[in-house]
Amino acid sequence: MPRADEQWLAKLFHVPERKLLRHLASRLRDGTEAEDLAQEAYLRLLRVDDVLLIENPRSFALKVATNVAYEWGRLSRNRRIHLDDQILDEHQGALPGPFERAAHSQDLKLLNQALARLSPVRRAALLLHKRDGLTYDQIAAHLGISVGMVAKHLAKGLSNCQQFVTEMRERQGGKP
Amino acid sequence: MKSMDDKVTIAIRDAAAEWVVRMGATHVSHAEKSELATWLRRSPMHVKEYLLAEVQWQQLSEVAQADSSDVSALLAQGESSVVELLPERSGTAPESAPPRWPSVLRRSWRIPAAAAAVLLLFAATHIAARWIQRIDSNSYTTGIGEQRQIVLDDGSKIELNTRSRLRVAFDDVTRDVYLQEGEAFFEVAKDVKRPFRVLGETAIVRAIGTQFNVYARPTGTVVTVVEGRVTVVPVADVLALETRPVEVDAGSSAQIIPSANTKVASARVSTAIAWRQRRLVFEDESLAVVASEFNRYNTRQLKILDAALAAQRISGTFDANQPNSLVEFLTQHGEVRAETSPAAIVLSSASVR
Numbered sequence: 335m336p337r338a339d340e341q342w343l344a345k346l347f348h349v350p351e352r353k354l355l356r357h358l359a360s361r362l363r364d365g366t367e368a369e370d371l372a373q374e375a376y377l378r379l380l381r382v383d384d385v386l387l388i389e390n391p392r393s394f395a396l397k398v399a400t401n402v403a404y405e406w407g408r409l410s411r412n413r414r415i416h417l418d419d420q421i422l423d424e425h426q427g428a429l430p431g432p433f434e435r436a437a438h439s440q441d442l443k444l445l446n447q448a449l450a451r452l453s454p455v456r457r458a459a460l461l462l463h464k465r466d467g468l469t470y471d472q473i474a475a476h477l478g479i480s481v482g483m484v485a486k487h488l489a490k491g492l493s494n495c496q497q498f499v500t501e502m503r504e505r506q507g508g509k510p
Numbered sequence: 511m512k513s514m515d516d517k518v519t520i521a522i523r524d525a526a527a528e529w530v531v532r533m534g535a536t537h538v539s540h541a542e543k544s545e546l547a548t549w550l551r552r553s554p555m556h557v558k559e560y561l562l563a564e565v566q567w568q569q570l571s572e573v574a575q576a577d578s579s580d581v582s583a584l585l586a587q588g589e590s591s592v593v594e595l596l597p598e599r600s601g602t603a604p605e606s607a608p609p610r611w612p613s614v615l616r617r618s619w620r621i622p623a624a625a626a627a628v629l630l631l632f633a634a635t636h637i638a639a640r641w642i643q644r645i646d647s648n649s650y651t652t653g654i655g656e657q658r659q660i661v662l663d664d665g666s667k668i669e670l671n672t673r674s675r676l677r678v679a680f681d682d683v684t685r686d687v688y689l690q691e692g693e694a695f696f697e698v699a700k701d702v703k704r705p706f707r708v709l710g711e712t713a714i715v716r717a718i719g720t721q722f723n724v725y726a727r728p729t730g731t732v733v734t735v736v737e738g739r740v741t742v743v744p745v746a747d748v749l750a751l752e753t754r755p756v757e758v759d760a761g762s763s764a765q766i767i768p769s770a771n772t773k774v775a776s777a778r779v780s781t782a783i784a785w786r787q788r789r790l791v792f793e794d795e796s797l798a799v800v801a802s803e804f805n806r807y808n809t810r811q812l813k814i815l816d817a818a819l820a821a822q823r824i825s826g827t828f829d830a831n832q833p834n835s836l837v838e839f840l841t842q843h844g845e846v847r848a849e850t851s852p853a854a855i856v857l858s859s860a861s862v863r
Contacts, residue, residue: 351568352568355564355565355568356568358561358565359568359569362561362562369554371558371561372555372557372561375561376550376551376556376557377554379550379551385684385686387551388540388547389543390543391546391547391550395550395564396561441569442572445569446576449570449573454584454587455584455585457579457584458581458584460570460574461581461584464573464574469535470535470536485528485531489527489528489530490524490527492527492530492531492563492567492570493527493563496523499566
């Protein structure tokens, strides 16, 4: 049963998480923008009430970053008023337009390649969790390893994917 | 060959991935959350990699759904044929623990060193104390018509009104009370080092040593101060990260309503806390409000049939558990009809029908 204060906090974040993360993804694709956004989110996290942040750091980090992204979306709308409306909507993250959809499917394509290149155990652990919906405990029982090892495989799998996607993007973007 | 910067980035990336996986577990401990909060506040690079990892973790769900590979076949391949996605990093980069102060190595993050030092010191002292697990954690509820008194470890007293729910979470640094529903009166024992906070759905009230009443209505929160002073912060402000605390002194009350400015006005304190004597005091209040107040205390609910009657305003002092006294008051001149059943008392204007 979730603790009472977690329920209280959950009420504060009634944005569907999928939507929130998808919007964030669109703002984090560009390396420079991601750095700026993280910098601003970081400064705001320093100002968040201590107790509240400690109770739910994950939600706060996501929420704060999304707030920054939305605010900047509005700013860019004011500055780039001459731009096509559709692109502006995408900047605001209101509706995924064709540009955003293409970028999203490109993300997934890269990630698919990354997943295929993972070590079999890491890939298996990720599939068991993400596709088959097993908890870490269940995966541990299934693979006959400790829960700690499961977490390690999942984390390594995730950071390997991250590494691959970043390097591929840098190559495509022609950056050093 | 990897540069120093790249090595640091990769170490942070690994740590971020571990955090994301840990937060995705079925049970996440308070200590782990507190540790993540500390880690995120250590460097903007941590924030960046954490956000990227969360986004990727979500996208992995989509990609995994489309991957039809057989898990047992994958496992049968074993680790022998493993071709690393990327060359393994040298042993200098720690696998599980993030490097201590990676931000210092990056020139691109422009934080004045002095400010950073102060923040780190603040975070370090504050967070260190937080490491200690919560000691006391209790929930209290009251049913319809029930009231109860709670004496806390620090000597503070809480009186919980009808149909209310709260949870006490004390530790070395804070005295937190989550008011989840209803109304409570707080008599806070003075402790300058541990502020007392009441966290409601729409407002957070902070006090050091004082007496105040908090009523969490469905529409908002009303805070009335009997003695001393409290600080009130609307939850909406906390979310917008623009905390503008409002101070409320003895004899005043604050109304916190989402999407409106907090109103502070002088209040008749005795009226606000008359419930402690099981009395309901109304001054020029609509019958609709009066009925809903009575209904907090009684299973036999008051219902008003017509809008004209609901809008009628009355003043008076009643026993909270005697809705009949209100009914008698209303029906004495024959203008209001009352029909009583075990479940409800239905009121209507005598002129209607």
